[in-house]
Amino acid sequence: MHEHDVIVVGGGGAGLRAAIAASEEGADTAIVTKLHPVRSHTGAAEGGINAALREGDSWEDHAYDTMKGSDYLGDAPAIETLAKDAPEEVINLEHWGMPFSREDDGRVSQRPFGGLSFPRTTYAGAETGHHLLHTMYEQAVKHGIQVYDEWQVTELAVTDHEDPEDRKCHGVVAYDVKHGNVEGFKANRGVILATGGPGQVYDHTTNAVSNTGDGYAMAYRAGVPLEDMEFVQFHPTTLPSTGVLISEGVRGEGGMLYNADGERFMFEHGYANNEGELASRDVVSRAELTEVNEGRGVDDEYVYLDMRHLGEERILDRLENILHLAEDFEGVDGLVEPMPVKPGQHYEMGGIETDENGETCIEGLYAAGESACVSVHGSNRLGGNALPELIVFGKRAGHHAAGKDMKEAEITTGYTDECEPGEVDTPVAPGSVRDTSDGVAADGGPESADDSGTRRTRSDGGALADPQAVVERTVEHERERVQSFLEEDEGVQHAAIREDLQASMTENVNVFRNEDGLRTALEDIREARERYQDVCVDDPSRTFNTDLLHTLETRNLIDLAEAITLGALAREEFRGAHWRQEFQERRDDEWLKHTLLRWNDGSPELFYKPVILEGESKTYEPKVRSY
Amino acid sequence: MSTQVPETETETEAETKSKPNQERRMAEKAERREAADRERLAREELEAADETVHLKVFRYDPEVEGKQEPRFDDFHVPFEKGMTVLDALIYARDHYDSSLTFRHSCRQAICGSDAMFVNGSQRLCCKTQLGELETPVRVEPLPHQEVVKDLVVDMQHFYDQMEAVEPYFQTDGTPNGELEEQRQDRKNREKIKMSTRCIWCGACMSSCNIAAGDNEYLGPAAINKAYRFYMDEREGKDMQEHRMRVLEQEHGVWRCQTQFSCTEVCPKDIPLTEHIQELKREAVKSNLKFW
Ligand SMILES: Cc1cc2nc3c(=O)[nH]c(=O)nc-3n(C[C@H](O)[C@H](O)[C@H](O)COP(=O)(O)OP(=O)(O)OC[C@H]3O[C@@H](n4cnc5c(N)ncnc54)[C@H](O)[C@@H]3O)c2cc1C
Numbered sequence: 001m002h003e004h005d006v007i008v009v010g011g012g013g014a015g016l017r018a019a020i021a022a023s024e025e026g027a028d029t030a031i032v033t034k035l036h037p038v039r040s041h042t043g044a045a046e047g048g049i050n051a052a053l054r055e056g057d058s059w060e061d062h063a064y065d066t067m068k069g070s071d072y073l074g075d076a077p078a079i080e081t082l083a084k085d086a087p088e089e090v091i092n093l094e095h096w097g098m099p100f101s102r103e104d105d106g107r108v109s110q111r112p113f114g115g116l117s118f119p120r121t122t123y124a125g126a127e128t129g130h131h132l133l134h135t136m137y138e139q140a141v142k143h144g145i146q147v148y149d150e151w152q153v154t155e156l157a158v159t160d161h162e163d164p165e166d167r168k169c170h171g172v173v174a175y176d177v178k179h180g181n182v183e184g185f186k187a188n189r190g191v192i193l194a195t196g197g198p199g200q201v202y203d204h205t206t207n208a209v210s211n212t213g214d215g216y217a218m219a220y221r222a223g224v225p226l227e228d229m230e231f232v233q234f235h236p237t238t239l240p241s242t243g244v245l246i247s248e249g250v251r252g253e254g255g256m257l258y259n260a261d262g263e264r265f266m267f268e269h270g271y272a273n274n275e276g277e278l279a280s281r282d283v284v285s286r287a288e289l290t291e292v293n294e295g296r297g298v299d300d301e302y303v304y305l306d307m308r309h310l311g312e313e314r315i316l317d318r319l320e321n322i323l324h325l326a327e328d329f330e331g332v333d334g335l336v337e338p339m340p341v342k343p344g345q346h347y348e349m350g351g352i353e354t355d356e357n358g359e360t361c362i363e364g365l366y367a368a369g370e371s372a373c374v375s376v377h378g379s380n381r382l383g384g385n386a387l388p389e390l391i392v393f394g395k396r397a398g399h400h401a402a403g404k405d406m407k408e409a410e411i412t413t414g415y416t417d418e419c420e421p422g423e424v425d426t427p428v429a430p431g432s433v434r435d436t437s438d439g440v441a442a443d444g445g446p447e448s449a450d451d452s453g454t455r456r457t458r459s460d461g462g463a464l465a466d467p468q469a470v471v472e473r474t475v476e477h478e479r480e481r482v483q484s485f486l487e488e489d490e491g492v493q494h495a496a497i498r499e500d501l502q503a504s505m506t507e508n509v510n511v512f513r514n515e516d517g518l519r520t521a522l523e524d525i526r527e528a529r530e531r532y533q534d535v536c537v538d539d540p541s542r543t544f545n546t547d548l549l550h551t552l553e554t555r556n557l558i559d560l561a562e563a564i565t566l567g568a569l570a571r572e573e574f575r576g577a578h579w580r581q582e583f584q585e586r587r588d589d590e591w592l593k594h595t596l597l598r599w600n601d602g603s604p605e606l607f608y609k610p611v612i613l614e615g616e617s618k619t620y621e622p623k624v625r626s627y
Numbered sequence: 628m629s630t631q632v633p634e635t636e637t638e639t640e641a642e643t644k645s646k647p648n649q650e651r652r653m654a655e656k657a658e659r660r661e662a663a664d665r666e667r668l669a670r671e672e673l674e675a676a677d678e679t680v681h682l683k684v685f686r687y688d689p690e691v692e693g694k695q696e697p698r699f700d701d702f703h704v705p706f707e708k709g710m711t712v713l714d715a716l717i718y719a720r721d722h723y724d725s726s727l728t729f730r731h732s733c734r735q736a737i738c739g740s741d742a743m744f745v746n747g748s749q750r751l752c753c754k755t756q757l758g759e760l761e762t763p764v765r766v767e768p769l770p771h772q773e774v775v776k777d778l779v780v781d782m783q784h785f786y787d788q789m790e791a792v793e794p795y796f797q798t799d800g801t802p803n804g805e806l807e808e809q810r811q812d813r814k815n816r817e818k819i820k821m822s823t824r825c826i827w828c829g830a831c832m833s834s835c836n837i838a839a840g841d842n843e844y845l846g847p848a849a850i851n852k853a854y855r856f857y858m859d860e861r862e863g864k865d866m867q868e869h870r871m872r873v874l875e876q877e878h879g880v881w882r883c884q885t886q887f888s889c890t891e892v893c894p895k896d897i898p899l900t901e902h903i904q905e906l907k908r909e910a911v912k913s914n915l916k917f918w
């Protein structure tokens with residue numbers, strides 16, 4: 001068994017920042033990550049990092065823009081923390097050598113971004129995320145932080161108290177990809193989940209293949225609520241064959257969207273008569289899909305983004321990387337042809353419920369980055385607000401886990417007095433499959449006849465509390481799970497289940513949502529769960545068995561797909577990224593509240609908590625979100 | 628081009644464990660039907676596709692019987708415009724052989740996971756259009772690195788070299804003022820720009836004859852990393868001298884014989900050989916200074 005003070009799961013922007021912070025506080029810190037840190041998807045971010053650095057701008061304005069962008073579903077303490085801490089954190093990156101783009105006077109450049117009242121987005125060329133990631137990895141090397149790379153964490157080692165709020169997290173269990181061993185990692189002070197987004201729930205996404213939302217699923221099954229999962233951001237301009245993102249910059253420079261009939265539909269079909277192509281992400285995404293659904297799409301699938309009229313010189317000067325992307329990933333020359341684009345899943349606003357210090361309702365368990373929900377983004381994230389979230393809240397989680405004295409959080413977690421129970425009518429029961437047959441349950445050890453996770457089996461009637469024993473028991477459980485996957489040589493391939501799940505999510509839980517579709521999705525998800533009971537791994541090898549790794553991930557995708565869909569069905573309004581055919585208005589009287597879903601040992605339970613709109617010195621009044 | 632589906636070679640035991648439960652047997656049957664359906668679908672897709680691409684893929688697994696001796700497997704994958712080598716590998720894995728193993732993640736040339744040896748040169752699979760290649764397309768793991776399994780190589784040596792050059796910013800010029808950045812002029816940022824684009828894919832190192840012969844040679848990527856800091860004026864003169872000592876050691880810049888192979892394969896178009904040459908000139912200058 002490995003042992004450290006702080007274990008950080010994931011080596012992307014959030015994980016690295018958390019690890020550096022914990023290490024600076026004197027904690028013996030290790031990163032356990034399924035990819036080498038520099039391979040994390042933070043590297044794909046292009047646009048930039050918002051921070052109120054300059055005269056004329058203020059953290060208050062940044063907070064206001066963020067709250068408005070969130071459609072009043074962000075929590076003021078989280079948003080204000082982000083806005084206040086971002087400048088210091090960005091300057092800190094500069095001091096670590098990050099190659100930001102510069103002004104003539106040598107200072108860090110900033111540019112305008114959608115939804116911002118001031119040009120406050122700092123950037124490093126069109127590769128901001130790449131530079132942020134590499135700069136922070138360099139610091140991790142400098143600090144001598146131990147990195148277990150290519151170790152996939154499969155479960156959290158948490159005590160099995162009845163009430164999630166009484167539970168404690170003592171470590172994680174991970175699978176060594178190269179050698180095939182399952183090992184325990186004991187954390188003496190805390191575990192920080194920084195596992196990134198869940199894009200693979202959908203079949204068309206800007207996220208990486210490894211963005212399977214493992215952290216959300218593990219925290220969920222351990223008893224932590226998932227918050228606001230229905231809010232999924234779709235980006236309107238992604239390449240159809242891969243999902244590679246074509247930056248908003250193209251439209252910012254004057255790129256135009258056309259349908260198959262050559263109409264500039266944003267105007268000609270009245271989707272956004274003022275802003276046109278520059279309307280907000282959700283508006284443009286819905287417009288594109290409407291065009292396709294009404295038969296005006298190209299090949300029934302996409303629309304065209306045309307920048308040819310900008311001229312070669314201007315394109316080469318400002319949008320050169322777009323030319324490469326279109327050429328390399330779609331085989332299209334943007335100088336002579338329009339580029340095919342369609343909406344793709346991009347960002348998950350919701351996540352593991354945490355407070356401003358990154359802590360969840362389970363003691364010793366933290367989350368940061370895209371997998372966490374503090375909540376900064378509410379129902380809609382502004383471009384350039386995710387990267388500052390990684391560094392601001394990554395650092396705070398690292399400090400808190402390491403034991404630094406910090407101001408007590410204002411945001412509450414878990415089921416508190418402020419929460420109200422929720423109800424949603426589902427066509428099939430969500431949650432674990434109670435399998436009555438005598439076969440090997442695909443997702444439980446021999447003791448558990450279903451797939452509800454590890455904590456359900458209480459060997460001695462009371463809660464197992466000894467940290468070492470908790471980790472050991474989880475290791476045992478995971479070894480059996482892996483073993484049973486490898487032994488089973490007949491059944492369904494995970495890839496088939498994943499493919500169908502993704503197709504159903506894209507069909508039914510996309511930018512357009514209605515009750516029928518959401519109910520269909522829940523049925524499909526149920527079917528996926530049932531099929532998963534008989535999943536098998538063909539590759540018998542213990543060496544770099546990606547078949548096994550992906551099979552473990554697919555289970556997580558099923559849990560997340562269900563959480564997103566349940567939230568979407570429960571929320572009967574249109575807010576931010578969540579649109580419902582039956583309820584095309586924001587309904588503040590009833591829905592100024594967060595959706596929370598907890599696993600509840602296999603029978604998911606829905607509840608709500610109020611949004612906090614009271615800031616440090618003012619209360620944010622919900623207004624109509626118009627630009 | 629043939630439209631034949633490769634035969635599954637992994638089928639082993641025909642025996643199934645006895646499971647009394649009737650329902651279970653039914654379920655299993657349904658699964659087999661499903662598996663058959665899936666293969667049929669793949670075959671139909673193949674037949675419907677106007678074109679297919681023939682891949683010859685390197686296979687090796689130290690543990691699995693039949694794979695301990697390296698071999699090449701043939702896969703025929705339906706071709707669509709815009710398809711990359713990575714797309715073809717994913718298709719082959721998800722439809723024909725789930726044990727086919729390769730690293731990949733971002734699918735957009737930024738994570739650096741999928742550098743492989745494609746038709747005899749180091750390429751990033753996600754960035755290589757199938758349509759531009761001679762067929763059959765031969766896919767092998769990066770040469771000069773130990774093969775872990777199939778197309779996966781051990782990257783440890785590459786990481787060790789990267790970390791041998793103190794790959795982190797070091798300066799004593801950090802401003803004291805709160806929220807004040809260290810200034811850098813645009814020209815200097817432009818100077819280091821290309822060198823900061825490295826995605827640690829290892830293609831350059833794999834293509835380099837010198838690195839193949841001298842295990843301690845820092846190699847093009849690590850030297851480029853050092854260049855990135857050496858040229859960054861924010862680090863200051865003392866640091867530059869310190870970095871030069873690392874670079875001009877026995878297994879440093881002087882090993883490079885200017886063959887340009889690294890520059891040719893770098894998927895990020897980093898002028899590696901030029902950077903190394905520039906550092907050699909700097910080394911000469913700094914030595915003259917001490918004479
Ligand atoms: C194409 C694109 C462009 C974007 N552009 C911008 C932008 O311009 N500005 C902005 O603010 N935001 C942008 N975003 C959003 C932002 O980049 C992401 O939200 C953010 O980078 C996520 O960082 P992270 O650290 O949470 O996760 P990641 O960087 O995805 O890292 C996750 C880490 O967790 C590890 N991991 C996952 N599962 C496991 C497991 N089971 N066991 C062990 N390790 C595990 C992975 O190996 C990885 O190291 C963009 C996103 C995309 C996709």
Ligand code: SF4
Nearest residue numbers: 825826828829831893
């Ligand atoms: S220098 Fe180029 S080829 Fe070498 S590792 Fe970096 S990106 Fe890859």
Ligand code: FES
Nearest residue numbers: 733734738739753
């Ligand atoms: S998959 Fe990331 S570089 Fe090719």
